[in-house]
Amino acid sequence: MQEKLKSIKLLLLDVDGILTDGSIIINDRGEETKVFHVRDGHGLKLVQRSGIRVGLLTGRESGVVAHRSAELGIDLVIQGAKDKLEKFDQLLQQENLKAEQVAYLGDDLIDLPVLRRAGFSATASDGIVEVREMVDYVATLPGGRGAVREVCELLLRANGAWERVTARYQR
Numbered sequence: 001m002q003e004k005l006k007s008i009k010l011l012l013l014d015v016d017g018i019l020t021d022g023s024i025i026i027n028d029r030g031e032e033t034k035v036f037h038v039r040d041g042h043g044l045k046l047v048q049r050s051g052i053r054v055g056l057l058t059g060r061e062s063g064v065v066a067h068r069s070a071e072l073g074i075d076l077v078i079q080g081a082k083d084k085l086e087k088f089d090q091l092l093q094q095e096n097l098k099a100e101q102v103a104y105l106g107d108d109l110i111d112l113p114v115l116r117r118a119g120f121s122a123t124a125s126d127g128i129v130e131v132r133e134m135v136d137y138v139a140t141l142p143g144g145r146g147a148v149r150e151v152c153e154l155l156l157r158a159n160g161a162w163e164r165v166t167a168r169y170q171r
Helices: 002-006 038-049 063-071 084-095 109-117 147-158 162-169
Strands: 010-013 053-057 076-078 102-105 120-123
Touching: 002 147, 010 084, 010 147, 038 053, 038 147, 038 162, 053 084, 063 076, 076 084, 084 102, 084 109, 102 109, 102 147, 109 120, 120 147, 147 162
Parallel strands: 010 053, 010 102, 053 076, 102 120
Antiparallel strands: none
8 A cells, every 4th residue: 555655646625525525505595505624625735835736626516616626725636526437547647647657536436437447446434335345545544533633644654754744833
């Protein structure tokens, strides 16, 4: 697992069930809300500081996702991906990456093709059984509740970047 993590240039995430707990809250005006965990967001910022790019690949379309990704400085955002593998292959070509250079976090059936193809695959502790059984790593924490941060730290430690990107907090 450590060797796989050392070659990662892009951390790609599903949104619902990974970056969130999978809940979609819709009020009586039809406005959608999602809940994000601040530590997951900070983990993504640490990964970006290390020089690894972060992207989102989601099957749904949501203004909330656009807002959160902008807030985190994530400019690689693919929404409405009904065929995630097709979008993943396009992304590899567009970014001049090999599948082995991408870590992907997903939690449901739609994610399986990309999880099989990515260089490193992971899911949250509450990902579906079919996903948990085939990924390289299952986080101890659930989606939207620290799973992303856990994988970010794993990636940073494997690449020897943890001390460097957290040095400002160690004073």
